[in-house]
Amino acid sequence: MKEIRTPATTVERLPLYYRCLQKLSEQQVEVISSKDLGNMLGIPSTQVRKDLSYYGEFGRRGVGYEVSVLLKNLEKILGLDNDWEIVLIGAGNLGQALVNYGNFRNLGLEINYALDVDQGKIGNHLGDVKIHSVSELDDLVQEKDIRIAIVAVPADSAQQIANKLVANGVEAIWNFAPTRLEVPEEIEVRNEDLSIGLISLTYHLSE
Amino acid sequence: MKEIRTPATTVERLPLYYRCLQKLSEQQVEVISSKDLGNMLGIPSTQVRKDLSYYGEFGRRGVGYEVSVLLKNLEKILGLDNDWEIVLIGAGNLGQALVNYGNFRNLGLEINYALDVDQGKIGNHLGDVKIHSVSELDDLVQEKDIRIAIVAVPADSAQQIANKLVANGVEAIWNFAPTRLEVPEEIEVRNEDLSIGLISLTYHLSE
DNA sequence: TAGATTGTTAATCGATTAACAATC
DNA sequence: TAGATTGTTAATCGATTAACAATC
Numbered sequence: 001m002k003e004i005r006t007p008a009t010t011v012e013r014l015p016l017y018y019r020c021l022q023k024l025s026e027q028q029v030e031v032i033s034s035k036d037l038g039n040m041l042g043i044p045s046t047q048v049r050k051d052l053s054y055y056g057e058f059g060r061r062g063v064g065y066e067v068s069v070l071l072k073n074l075e076k077i078l079g080l081d082n083d084w085e086i087v088l089i090g091a092g093n094l095g096q097a098l099v100n101y102g103n104f105r106n107l108g109l110e111i112n113y114a115l116d117v118d119q120g121k122i123g124n125h126l127g128d129v130k131i132h133s134v135s136e137l138d139d140l141v142q143e144k145d146i147r148i149a150i151v152a153v154p155a156d157s158a159q160q161i162a163n164k165l166v167a168n169g170v171e172a173i174w175n176f177a178p179t180r181l182e183v184p185e186e187i188e189v190r191n192e193d194l195s196i197g198l199i200s201l202t203y204h205l206s207e
Numbered sequence: 208m209k210e211i212r213t214p215a216t217t218v219e220r221l222p223l224y225y226r227c228l229q230k231l232s233e234q235q236v237e238v239i240s241s242k243d244l245g246n247m248l249g250i251p252s253t254q255v256r257k258d259l260s261y262y263g264e265f266g267r268r269g270v271g272y273e274v275s276v277l278l279k280n281l282e283k284i285l286g287l288d289n290d291w292e293i294v295l296i297g298a299g300n301l302g303q304a305l306v307n308y309g310n311f312r313n314l315g316l317e318i319n320y321a322l323d324v325d326q327g328k329i330g331n332h333l334g335d336v337k338i339h340s341v342s343e344l345d346d347l348v349q350e351k352d353i354r355i356a357i358v359a360v361p362a363d364s365a366q367q368i369a370n371k372l373v374a375n376g377v378e379a380i381w382n383f384a385p386t387r388l389e390v391p392e393e394i395e396v397r398n399e400d401l402s403i404g405l406i407s408l409t410y411h412l413s414e
Numbered sequence: 415t416a417g418a419t420t421g422t423t424a425a426t427c428g429a430t431t432a433a434c435a436a437t438c
Numbered sequence: 439t440a441g442a443t444t445g446t447t448a449a450t451c452g453a454t455t456a457a458c459a460a461t462c
Contacts, residue, residue, distance in 0.1 A: 005452090007452070007453055007454095008453095009452095009453065009454090010453090011407060011410055012403055012407070014406075014410070015400075015402055015403045015406040015407075016400075016403075018406075019385060019402070033418085033419065033420090034419075034420075035419080040387070041387060042387055044454080044455070045419090046454080046455055046456070046457095047453095047454065047455075049419090049420065049421065049422090050421085050422085050453090050454080050455085052421090053420095053421060053422070057420080057421065059419080059420050059421080060419085060420075060461085060462060061418085061419055061420040061421075061460065061461040061462050062417080062418050062419050062420070062460095062461060062462035063418080063419070063420080063461095063462060064418090064419065064420080065420090076413075077410070077413075078406050078409060078410050078413070079406075079409035079410050079412060079413030080406070080409060082409065082413065084409060084412075092304075093300075093303055093304040093307045093308070094304040094308065096300055096303075096304065097299075097300040097301040097303065097304040098401075100300045101300070101301070101401060102361075103362075103385050103401065103402050104402065104405065107402060107405075107406065109405060109406075109409070147412055148405075148408055148409070148412070150405075154309075155310075171412055172408040172409075172411060172412055173408075174404055174405060174408060178226060178310050180247070180248060180249055188408055188411045188412065190404050190407055190408055192401070192404050193222075193223075194305075194308060194310065194399070195222055195226070195310050195311065195314060196219055196222045196223075197381055197397050197399050198311065198314075198316060198355075198357075198381060199221075199222040199225075199285050199286075199287070199314065199316075200218060200219070200222075200397055201355055201379040201380075201381060201395055201397055202285060202286035202287060202289065202291055202316070202355070202379075203218055203221070203284070203285050203286050204379065204395045205286060205291075205354055205355070205378055205379055205395065206283075206284075206285070206286030206289065212428090214428070214429055214430095215429095216428095216429065216430090217429090240442085240443065240444090241443075241444075242443080251430080251431070252443090253430080253431055253432070253433095254429095254430065254431075256443090256444065256445065256446090257429090257430080257431090257445085257446085259445090260444095260445060260446070264444080264445065266443080266444055266445080267437085267438060267443085267444075268436065268437040268438050268442085268443055268444040268445075269436095269437060269438035269441080269442050269443050269444075270437095270438060270442080270443070270444085271442090271443065271444080272444090
């Protein structure tokens with residue numbers, strides 16, 4: 001039995017294909033080749049085909065990919081056909097931006113709950129989402145069976161929040177705090193370290 | 208003459224080293240080994256040494272790295288010893304979060320100017336930064352010799368903004384719009400596509 | 415049939431890791 | 439000298455790309 005691991009880099013590209021196909025679908029495009037799809041994204045056609053090949057055979061030789069079929073399959077692969085409950089911890093500027101981030105809506109994703117420690121914020125709203133006290137974290141995560149959490153708190157409280165999230169059953173954490181979270185290895189952590197993006201620019205301009 | 212290209216992955220890790228060293232410096236730690244530095248970040252010591260080796264020999268065999276020396280060198284390598292002028296285009300929720308993002312301050316970076324199309328926003332402030340009309344883009348970028356821009360506008364106007372930025376001399380763009388920007392190849396573009404982070408979590412939970 | 419395009423194997427390229435001489 | 443740790447070479451691992459048979 002041969003183990004074929006999907007490269008992490010492939011997983012990063014799938015959302016790009018997905019969004020591109022959404023656009024094509026809106027434009028009533030019915031069939032697209034790996035070449036054309038790749039061109040829209042600056043990705044070689046050979047890479048597009050290889051990426052998709054980890055999940056099945058979605059195209060027709062000599063023809064291309066039917067947009068609706070590929071879109072449906074990617075939706076499934078990416079887990080976007082599920083109804084995820086997502087909790088945000090930290091209702092600061094960044095938290096607010098995330099709750100109101102329009103591009104999640106287009107993917108069928110939304111942040112359902114927001115928590116903060118600041119008494120002054122509790123009861124306020126971020127977009128449609130009411131801010132609750134972080135003291136309700138345990139009950140909320142357990143009662144709603146929340147599996148995905150977004151950590152947008154200062155670096156020095158991120159680990160403590162992560163511990164509580166994991167203890168209550170959260171399985172995936174999107175971490176915006178610029179710090180490494182220590183969690184059990186079965187927990188999926190995605191670090192979104194905004195400083196790296198900006199520093200990579202100052203780096204390249206300084207070379 | 209042998210060309211030694213620094214791997215892109217190395218460049219991504221340098222900011223992590225830098226921030227870690229800042230913390231160590233605050234804690235009055237004077238010397239650190241690649242092993243200890245790596246442990247703090249979940250990176251093998253051998254990788255730490257290899258990464259640093261692209262830029263010089265900063266350590267002492269049998270001893271380790273002097274924190275202040277390595278910090279100073281990384282600051283230079285990353286271009287953080289410069290006084291960059293940075294303009295933000297798009298003063299929405301995300302733009303606001305970026306202007307107020309505290310972790311840039313710690314790196315000596317800050318967003319100096321903010322522009323928006325919305326007449327209702329012009330004249331308001333994001334943190335300390337006054338919002339100007341995007342019609343002032345050309346003059347501002349040229350007069351202030353701005354080399355770095357942050358694009359936080361909707362996807363459908365991102366390309367047009369990028370064109371104006373490049374035409375006026377901007378050399379590096381941090382793009383938060385979920386779209387590919389077509390720019391001359393000498394322009395550095397860093398795409399920060401927030402959807403990818405969240406989708407990668409739904410993907411892994413669906414496997 | 416001729417032209418187009420997929421899916422996949424094999425070759426290449428690039429990044430990580432192991433191993434170790436140099437040296438503090 | 440013995441123990442620690444760097445800097446670097448060589449080996450390994452993983453991802454991209456080229457090439458092409460299969461097939462529409």
